[in-house]
Amino acid sequence: MTTPKSQGRLVYFNGKMVPEADAKVSIYDSALMFGDMVFEMTRSFGKKQFKLREHIDRLYVGLKILRIPLQMTPEEMERACYETMEVNDHLFTADDEHRLMIDVSRGLLGIYQGIEGLHKGPNVIIADFPLRWTVATMGQLFDTGINAVITSQRAIPANLLDPKIKNRSRIFYLMANIEASQVEGDNNWALLLDPDGFIAEGTGDNFFIIKNGVVITPEGRNILRGISRDYVLHELCPQLGIPVVEKNIEPYDVYTADEAFMTGTPFCMLPVTALNGNPIGSGKVGEVFTRILNQWSANTGVDVKGQIQRWDAERGDVAGASAPTPYRFKSK
């Protein structure tokens, strides 16, 4: 991963391809001044982008509501994504997957627009890097499951800052991650309640329970409505004949569930086997979870779990110094 080759990656930046290390944003940009940036992060399966158009459509919803006046059309954005992968693909190993990060910022604040040499108008940035970075250290979680930790940090409700817009004003996610990392054990992931005490989401993932054969997930209110969440609800479960429900759920519902899991673009699905250290169901990876994940693998032609665990095994072979540090778990 740290071979020179990998370092040749290019980033789409307002129509040009620039070296990854040069993909930077001015300190006067609204993105840095206000967290004022809409973004998407995608992945490929077998190097084929998954639900790219859905990601782009969600991006444009955010741009509209935040009133970032982007001239580029969704079609142009999609094309730019493919171009970015094309110029980088030769740097990816055969079993890598492309993780795209699409950023759109409002651009320089008005009072700084007189500075020479800086781009005027919104910035459009598309980076492309190996998915294995993001999922490093997650391999074992497919077997042990996550311990979801309800933090004292709560989700900001949609009427104050709408999480359905995937934006960068989300330092509270980091604060929740730090809080969860202080709990004993290695598999802790933060789980946020909303101010009403309902379960909202993880800090970058959606949460589900399974009870009596029904897949249940929080209403799409104080959460990001994940693309993976949609895929589970509206494609995989119907394909498998598993009923789904969106409704308010509470810790009680989790404690009395049969299974639980998280979804997220990089890892698709991870089992959640405990809440605050209290086992959910059998405390083991559940059967329904496995069925859904297997279907996902079947549909995409990629063994989701196997691929991530293989990457993790390979990672162990190289020097620890070059291993990425996961931000979500505690450092050893």
Added chain:
Amino acid sequence: MTTPKSQGRLVYFNGKMVPEADAKVSIYDSALMFGDMVFEMTRSFGKKQFKLREHIDRLYVGLKILRIPLQMTPEEMERACYETMEVNDHLFTADDEHRLMIDVSRGLLGIYQGIEGLHKGPNVIIADFPLRWTVATMGQLFDTGINAVITSQRAIPANLLDPKIKNRSRIFYLMANIEASQVEGDNNWALLLDPDGFIAEGTGDNFFIIKNGVVITPEGRNILRGISRDYVLHELCPQLGIPVVEKNIEPYDVYTADEAFMTGTPFCMLPVTALNGNPIGSGKVGEVFTRILNQWSANTGVDVKGQIQRWDAERGDVAGASAPTPYRFKSK
């Protein structure tokens, strides 16, 4: 302002001085990923920094609470600020003032730390630019006063995202600004209520009323506790024998106040003469406001109002194209 000379400004960037246009942050930095950056913005009076140490101390409180592990001491930070001004001062005209922007980000997220050519650890950035940029178009407000507009966008309460930490996850400030800009009239500034309905703050400024000779401002809870706010409360008012109170205030208190004003580092104090278009007191710039502002000018040796109005007048002389666009008011 857009002369070549001004374009030679340098920015302190992790110990080096780089051209302003090169002062950029990697797209993989936590600041861009999570709005995870603590910052300060200062000003000088007669080119002498004002309350710089107070700004730096507040910066370090934010770093501590957000657990950004900066090695640099406050003293080193202060020194770096002075160095930045020194290398830039020759580019400032005689009547300019130095506006410093101090940014500290957590740095690259763990999973991106393998990318070559990028700084490891927190980023420390100090920019230095003419204050007149920020206050452009504010000159007339010293005479007309601001119309404070209570927006439907409310402040995020401290228990969800503490505004006392001056950070970059604040896109909701922009949303409030956009909302206020839709109201008829040219002098509208957003005024945020907190979720309890108490007045919190402007989107970058603190709010005060004056009633029966007493200066009253919201409790330091769901607000940034501004350095200018502190100066008014604990130095200027005592100097003038004006009593001050921090307490919860509501729109009713504003409607029945004698005067009102905002404080902010770049402009010091601006009168607020109306709330939602309804005049406050006489609807004119108040006497107590003027006394406090005059004292501020006297203490610093700079005619605060005169300087800003002079800059505005000069701005009018040059081509409109080069004039900075104020982000807070509606475009014409």
Added chain:
Amino acid sequence: MTTPKSQGRLVYFNGKMVPEADAKVSIYDSALMFGDMVFEMTRSFGKKQFKLREHIDRLYVGLKILRIPLQMTPEEMERACYETMEVNDHLFTADDEHRLMIDVSRGLLGIYQGIEGLHKGPNVIIADFPLRWTVATMGQLFDTGINAVITSQRAIPANLLDPKIKNRSRIFYLMANIEASQVEGDNNWALLLDPDGFIAEGTGDNFFIIKNGVVITPEGRNILRGISRDYVLHELCPQLGIPVVEKNIEPYDVYTADEAFMTGTPFCMLPVTALNGNPIGSGKVGEVFTRILNQWSANTGVDVKGQIQRWDAERGDVAGASAPTPYRFKSK
């Protein structure tokens, strides 16, 4: 409208018919002391009352909950409505419609019951005036659509003052109207959020969105459950095979909707083409809206839109001085 003829209208007042200008309530009445009055406002189509019994039934629910001890039966109330129209009908032009206002107040407060010459017990008042008064200036909205403005004034939740009881303690509706009138543009109508941040209602109208062919409207909680709302949900949409859902909706749902509209007795349905100035769907009057409205016209035998636009055109012909001033829009 201001011809002598129209001025001969009579109002039912506790069993008698009195001239419209004499239809007045004592300053000691509970209605004026506490906003303690239940009311309904109806309309006719082709001079035939629409859903009169539904209006009367809702009136009696309010009387029951507020414990106003009215002796009159719903049947008697209905009869009184018809009598009122009969005595007034000769004063209506051929293309007028009858707008009834039915008021029931608790009557004199106890301590004022010794005053001679005043009615004891609840007051029952039925006025009958041309519908065109109410819809004046609305004609063009069928073409441009309304810009719904979310105000900082929020709806009072049902647990504090139940909006499902159509009563007169609703000065906050007026405050919201004033706030919306301050926004730039001519087609602004206030849209109230409830304290949870869900969309509640307009100030006298119900709100709907259309998404993927489904008509969606807020749950009947912090709103008046309008008769027109019921007609759309339970008669028109089923008739057209359009599915309907009542659920909590947020601004995000409106921004991502295909169409939106308001319902209200006088105008039936009006398109909402923007939220806070941000276009909804295409930003134009929608196709589903038009289908429903056309069905309404078909069912009632009255071209709802055409009638109102014709009245508006006629209004333009007469002297402006006699034109009613709309309370909801800004004065020119």
Added chain:
Amino acid sequence: MTTPKSQGRLVYFNGKMVPEADAKVSIYDSALMFGDMVFEMTRSFGKKQFKLREHIDRLYVGLKILRIPLQMTPEEMERACYETMEVNDHLFTADDEHRLMIDVSRGLLGIYQGIEGLHKGPNVIIADFPLRWTVATMGQLFDTGINAVITSQRAIPANLLDPKIKNRSRIFYLMANIEASQVEGDNNWALLLDPDGFIAEGTGDNFFIIKNGVVITPEGRNILRGISRDYVLHELCPQLGIPVVEKNIEPYDVYTADEAFMTGTPFCMLPVTALNGNPIGSGKVGEVFTRILNQWSANTGVDVKGQIQRWDAERGDVAGASAPTPYRFKSK
């Protein structure tokens, strides 16, 4: 009280004096449509108005915030009050007091302004009737004290409908009164909590406790800031050397208080000897209460308690049929 003489009272109505029974407001007035009326109710001591100017000033604050565009000045309003008393005074017995009710409504809604024969613009109404009506049945409460009943109906918080504006949208006061009347016992008055669970106010009165010699009353937030409340806090208590505090109080504070009382214009002060049937302090009328009330009597030259009890006694002498029914207590 029901003698013909008393029935000759005149009411000031937009500059004219009209018989009391003719003091009526059109059904199309904003006051009846929206509870959109600001008002004041005063009293005299020895026929001399008390704090009339303070009442008028509060009235004008309400007019300003509700944006009712009244042309009349406060001075003219004051004059009209005195004129109203002059024309009525000969109808008052020697020991009567003048209770003025000053009403200002916004006037006809715009769409009804074409109706002939109705006043255009705001309505100004000043009624003048014997104070004894209002305080009938209160005499014994000076000896027994009130049992304050916390109702499930809560106060509407100021951010939704500001109780500091004395307006008519207050049907929830009536609902609370009805609820309190259902509790066993004859001396129950409703006491409203605000949504945070702090004690707000009675339904037309302010609440106080006395603890360790200090008079404590809720902060002036979710309450009407009564003129009597101000008089107790800022004149009577200072005169007697009794310290006063405005702060949030809870039922616990009442249960552990030494004394409690209510203030209201008509009765000045009444002791509260129990909360929800649980005695406060000794369960008897307290000493500090008595000192303050006596001072009030001394300052005004009227034995407040004696006068009301005498009126009550006289009331008992006449036929029950003509006795006013108190709205706040249960009917017998």
Added chain:
Amino acid sequence: MTTPKSQGRLVYFNGKMVPEADAKVSIYDSALMFGDMVFEMTRSFGKKQFKLREHIDRLYVGLKILRIPLQMTPEEMERACYETMEVNDHLFTADDEHRLMIDVSRGLLGIYQGIEGLHKGPNVIIADFPLRWTVATMGQLFDTGINAVITSQRAIPANLLDPKIKNRSRIFYLMANIEASQVEGDNNWALLLDPDGFIAEGTGDNFFIIKNGVVITPEGRNILRGISRDYVLHELCPQLGIPVVEKNIEPYDVYTADEAFMTGTPFCMLPVTALNGNPIGSGKVGEVFTRILNQWSANTGVDVKGQIQRWDAERGDVAGASAPTPYRFKSK
């Protein structure tokens, strides 16, 4: 009931049978220190336990969430229940029913575990007494119906203390009962709103309304999900073809319902004929209620209403002194 015979009852206590009067818990037990006890109360029909396993399962959910480390399995618990009934059955008259109370406490707090002679570990207690104790005085309610009284005491929401765990920290139920007992009339039962103003539950019973033939009950959130509630929703109503809905309901929904009722293990179902003294529907026991109750009687072979009314009649025959005092109604 107070005959010597009945006094021979034995209580299961950590594996032993002890006399009822000796069934006591140490003052150092967590149950007494923190209300830290999970429990169930059951009943029999024709001396056959009803839904015992469902009760036990709910008990174990509570133990899990509260992390009380009980070694006993649910099967052992069930067996212990039957043993308890066996040893006591000869003391029950032929028409008695067995009411079991199953208590599990965490046991001695750690710091008291050195005290000799006290049981270590969780305490398991199973008492068995005549159901008629609990339902004494309820007989007439089957004919008159309950007047549900909404108290100012609200339910504690699940995010603070989850009522779905049947535990002993519920002194607020008692406070609500006391409050309801102060209202005039004999049939008052407390009905708790949750902090959002939705109807939650009674103080030991679940609440239902019937509207247009549909049985509606609050969502299972801020309530105990009663076993009787489940039986009505998922067995009786389906058996009778009556549709059921769980959703948020408000007082308005109750006032406009056709019928209402409460469910509770001891009495099965009782009609609610008024809310705050305002009749529900006809104000009489409803037809749908009667159908469901009759089905319950048919299913269990016990005339639920007849049995309770007969017990009440017998109770009247014996000396009043020995009659149990109902805790929910006012003492005479």
Added chain:
Amino acid sequence: MTTPKSQGRLVYFNGKMVPEADAKVSIYDSALMFGDMVFEMTRSFGKKQFKLREHIDRLYVGLKILRIPLQMTPEEMERACYETMEVNDHLFTADDEHRLMIDVSRGLLGIYQGIEGLHKGPNVIIADFPLRWTVATMGQLFDTGINAVITSQRAIPANLLDPKIKNRSRIFYLMANIEASQVEGDNNWALLLDPDGFIAEGTGDNFFIIKNGVVITPEGRNILRGISRDYVLHELCPQLGIPVVEKNIEPYDVYTADEAFMTGTPFCMLPVTALNGNPIGSGKVGEVFTRILNQWSANTGVDVKGQIQRWDAERGDVAGASAPTPYRFKSK
């Protein structure tokens, strides 16, 4: 501590002295049914009770509000406390201190009052045991300080269940303790926020910060107003000339404080040196804390810290098996 001698302790139980192991409460008592018990826990210094009367007075406030009809006077209660100590004192070693636990329950619920052999009416229980039990394992905390952990479990606000009444419905304290015990490290104590996000209290202790020489503690609202808290605020700090303030405090205030500490009857005061693992001030035991604690020792003639640390040292000498398990820390 586990010598036979100590096992001879007697407990006051409704007027009798019973062996400690027999001090038990019936399973039918309201205390076990509803957590319906008011209590106090005291301590001695040099075997002399401290603030006993203040504890008893607070007990009686709780009895009053909960309407537990105790016949015993406070004076009789005080006498009973002294009698209990007298009969037990010979069992205490010379350096022991008496910890009294005073319990008053409402007694048997009405329906169980027919059971023979059980006490009728409220139960009054006074236990007396060595203070060293309670403070076992706390010795080292005087040197290391506590790490206060803000739990996701929040305090129940006073308007739902008043913590100012020291009662037994507090299972949520235990839940918070369990949550805090899961955080890494050995010195974690739970710190509860109230629902507004203000710091409330520990689970049995009050919290203080020191900033610029001022001792600050949360307002006495959503907390138990501790006797030790009062002693610090109103006796020790005044004695030392240290100013004190009661006000709402937030985590931010703690992070920026100079020192922090907890108070509680058994340990008097313990330093808090970190919040969520983030050091407070220097991260060491503070100077002002030490001054106040030293004054406490001086006033009572007992070296508070030395005594507890000595007990802890002695505890280490005996067999671990007999050592009490602290409920607040994690088991090893």
